[in-house]
Amino acid sequence: MNTSDFSDAFERTFKARVPFVLVQTAERARAMELIREVCARQTVGAYVHTLSKGTCELSGGRVVNEDRSVVGAIDFAGQQMLQRQNLTFILTEADEIETDTAFSRHLLDTVILASEKGGALVAVTTKPVWGQLQRQGMALTLSPPDQDEMLSLIRRQIADYRTLMPIEWDEADERRAATTLAGVTKIEAENIIAMMAASGSIKKTDFAELNRAKDGIFSNISGIERVEIRANALQVGGLSGLKAWLERKRPLLTADLRERGIRAPRGVLLVGVPGCGKSLSAKAIAASFEVPLYRLDLANLMGMYVGQSEGRLREALDTADRVSPCVLWIDEIEKGLGATGSDSTGVTTRMIGQFLFWLQESSARVFVVATANDVSQLPPELLRRGRFDELFFVDLPTEEERRDIIRLYVESGQLAELDPSLLEELVQGSEGFAGADLEAAIKEVVEEAFLHGDASVGADLFISSFRNIVPLSKTSPERIEAIRGWGRERAVPASGKSLTRAEDVTPMRRAVLLR
Known part of the structure; x- marks a missing residue:
């Protein structure tokens, strides 16, 4: 939920006296600010517990219980609810409520008491909650600021600097910055803008610094690997058709497309002859789009326990959404999602379904560049329209x-x-050289x-x-010719033109329009 939706939902649960409200967010300070605003509009008593102060009045901050432990806070809440009606207690450190534990049962007993006395317990945490406890109330998620909220935040902060230093950003630059900072918290965004302003100006050329600052926040993320791009290794010879297509798509990755009802480009699948620049193209695309590059190694996500592989993939894709806009490079995708027929447990099938669902439904600005050599192993559903924006064939260079x-x-x-x-x-x-x-x-x-x-x-x-x-075309001619035959019939040529005569080749799926 964005800020508006969260405030509205929390106020309704507050008025309804829902006995237990789980607020899932990584921004405790922002959540408490919104909760405090809602509680200020009501006339019931509200208290908050922190490890540093104990239990305090939410409005005035007066300490009412000096016991700083979470168990002590729950005991105090229970005692107060026995004496007074319609009290609200907010727990900011309830981190042991994921499973059936003594603490979870203790909290559950207090929640049941709250339901009898018109009270409510609110737990602000980043973790899920035990099912028995969850069924007693409601779960609300406060997401990081969305694009509109981030735009307002940037404009407010930049306005404070306009009389102090040169500001080159116009409205389009502010919107681009808001898109770039999507996924970071309010305080993180404020820190990044303040750090940029510390140089004495905010210029149009500062977007590279903006990306680096955001990347620093997610430097230790799990599931995907950050790939450093060397400027001297980004020139790709040939592939004019692919380059022309990418140049047209480039502005759309960071543009606000909501009015048109379309989403940002989703990515490309590059298939073709080994050694012809597919992997290098992924790095060049990230450099051209001026966004960070991350690599997803599907083979390393495989786990030995049931559900572990799927969980790791889900975590990696969630991480990619958080660091967007970015390029997500999946090298030799057939090795991780290939239909090898050796998977008796169905793990690969479930991972394919999970990946395709994310590819189809995720609204994050993650541009996927997947490469494949052995296309015969790719599941047919991966090649269907609507998954990737385009399927390019990288042939031997002309x-x-x-x-x-x-x-x-x-x-x-x-x-x-x-x-x-x-x-x-x-x-x-x-x-015949690659x-x-x-x-x-x-x-x-x-x-x-x-x-x-x-x-x-x-x-x-x-x-x-x-x-x-x-070259490989001479040491393994049958394999190379099989790959080329498949690509000529089923994919758009990355070079922008076919290597063979039109009468010898099945018509291409779609021509690449060149400007």
């Missing part, structure tokens, strides 16, 4: 793409620009230049390095 890739690796290796005739000879001699094969050939030349100087690098060294590479 002549033009090989020319671009060779130039990129020569430049990144700080080698001299190739003579046009030598470049053309390398392009023609690398037919991007990884081209990288390996250039790497050998770069190593020689490092060891013996640039003067040792000549045309003969380039030619011999390329001749020493035996």
